[in-house]
Amino acid sequence: MQRTYDELVAQARTLTAERGLAGFxxxxxxxxxxxxxxxxxxxxxxxEDAVFGEYDTGFPQKEQDEFVARGAGDHxxxxxxxxxxxxxxxxxxxxxxDFTRQRHQLFRDIVRAEPHLMAKLMAVGExxxxxxxxxxxxxxxxxPDDPLPNAIVGVTLSLTxxxxxxxxxxxxxxxxxxxxxxxxxxxxxxxGQPLRLPDPTARPDPTGSP
Amino acid sequence: MQRTYDELVAQARTLTAERGLAGFxxxxxxxxxxxxxxxxxxxxxxxEDAVFGEYDTGFPQKEQDEFVARGAGDHxxxxxxxxxxxxxxxxxxxxxxDFTRQRHQLFRDIVRAEPHLMAKLMAVGExxxxxxxxxxxxxxxxxPDDPLPNAIVGVTLSLTxxxxxxxxxxxxxxxxxxxxxxxxxxxxxxxGQPLRLPDPTARPDPTGSP
Numbered sequence: 001m002q003r004t005y006d007e008l009v010a011q012a013r014t015l016t017a018e019r020g021l022a023g024f025x026x027x028x029x030x031x032x033x034x035x036x037x038x039x040x041x042x043x044x045x046x047x048e049d050a051v052f053g054e055y056d057t058g059f060p061q062k063e064q065d066e067f068v069a070r071g072a073g074d075h076x077x078x079x080x081x082x083x084x085x086x087x088x089x090x091x092x093x094x095x096x097x098d099f100t101r102q103r104h105q106l107f108r109d110i111v112r113a114e115p116h117l118m119a120k121l122m123a124v125g126e127x128x129x130x131x132x133x134x135x136x137x138x139x140x141x142x143x144p145d146d147p148l149p150n151a152i153v154g155v156t157l158s159l160t161x162x163x164x165x166x167x168x169x170x171x172x173x174x175x176x177x178x179x180x181x182x183x184x185x186x187x188x189x190x191x192g193q194p195l196r197l198p199d200p201t202a203r204p205d206p207t208g209s210p
Numbered sequence: 211m212q213r214t215y216d217e218l219v220a221q222a223r224t225l226t227a228e229r230g231l232a233g234f235x236x237x238x239x240x241x242x243x244x245x246x247x248x249x250x251x252x253x254x255x256x257x258e259d260a261v262f263g264e265y266d267t268g269f270p271q272k273e274q275d276e277f278v279a280r281g282a283g284d285h286x287x288x289x290x291x292x293x294x295x296x297x298x299x300x301x302x303x304x305x306x307x308d309f310t311r312q313r314h315q316l317f318r319d320i321v322r323a324e325p326h327l328m329a330k331l332m333a334v335g336e337x338x339x340x341x342x343x344x345x346x347x348x349x350x351x352x353x354p355d356d357p358l359p360n361a362i363v364g365v366t367l368s369l370t371x372x373x374x375x376x377x378x379x380x381x382x383x384x385x386x387x388x389x390x391x392x393x394x395x396x397x398x399x400x401x402g403q404p405l406r407l408p409d410p411t412a413r414p415d416p417t418g419s420p
Contacts, residue, residue, distance in 0.1 A: 091407065091408065115326050116325050152397075155400070189287060190293055190401075192398070194293070
């Protein structure tokens with residue numbers, strides 16, 4: 001079952017990237033995988049659903065449980081190893097065997113061939129971002145709509161996506177870990193600076209002086 | 211000319227949000243604005259282009275010049291007021307009079323009515339992100355493809371978009387500045403933590419201990 005499922009997703013993605021969704025039929029997809037049309041619909045309601053599959057880029061349950069457990073104990077403010085533990089989660093995810101240049105490029109090709117899939121892909125991404133924020137909220141003992149987990153997950157994903165793009169660029173010869181560590185170091189430097197905002201009641205100083 | 215242009219964009223957006231692109235004709239749009247179909251095509255090649263308009267959310271040239279000038283002078287690493295100056299740019303942008311809940315909601319409605327516009331909207335967003343990164347690179351005296359400006363602009367935009375969503379949420383009673391300052395404070399706390407990554411040659415420690 002799982003093997004048929006995986007094969008359907010892989011072939012549906014390849015065909016979509018090559019020809020667009022309208023460029024192949026469910027029958028053609030089934031022929032490639034060696035199943036009947038009827039069997040196909042036991043797996044997916046539509047061709048488009050096969051392209052997405054579970055789109056599982058979440059974290060395994062065991063890693064999630066460990067991540068939450070490591071936030072236990074008394075602490076004022078954030079749990080003390082939050083930054084390191086989040087970086088470890090991201091690195092562990094990047095070591096999974098579906099994290100390949102080929103898969104990365106495939107999704108670019110799919111969206112190029114079928115721009116309307118972008119909206120669905122973004123909805124999936126937003127739902128994963130919410131799951132990640134809920135995980136951080138659970139660990140930190142915060143309500144799920146607290147702005148803190150959202151802000152932390154947002155900046156983490158921003159650095160992660162940049163790291164993924166750099167890692168898969170043609171001229172890269174660094175490891176994912178090295179690139180992520182460098183990007184976190186940039187954010188540490190940036191957010192370590194003093195912050196002086198303009199007087200809230202005044203318009204920003206037109207001379208631009210602090 | 212500018213007034214006709216603005217009116218065409220405003221009406222095209224309202225009509226798209228209400229009915230989708232296919233739900234109105236160029237003629238109908240022209241009737242609302244009081245111009246001929248022929249005049250329309252002096253402004254825009256297609257109905258879709260009118261929906262986007264210039265989509266100008268960039269920073270005014272004067273603010274850009276001041277921002278770059280304030281990075282001058284000797285400094286090791288980042289220019290010392292980079293964080294504050296970027297926060298000021300974002301706040302100044304949020305004080306423009308097109309930064310309204312109505313406009314924010316309009317773009318959500320447009321994308322809901324026409325999901326395929328999402329791909330174009332994302333391309334516009336990516337191009338603005340590159341412009342912003344080039345501005346930071348110019349100020350810091352870095353080459354345009356340096357990872358530092360990209361990482362800084364990425365985390366800045368992540369916090370900015372979260373702040374915009376919070377600012378326009380129904381139950382918000384804080385100023386944009388207050389919300390942005392709070393979100394920057396969260397990032398400062400997060401990135402101020404010590405960072406310990408797993409040994410680069412080893413698999414992540416399955417026990418999860420540091």
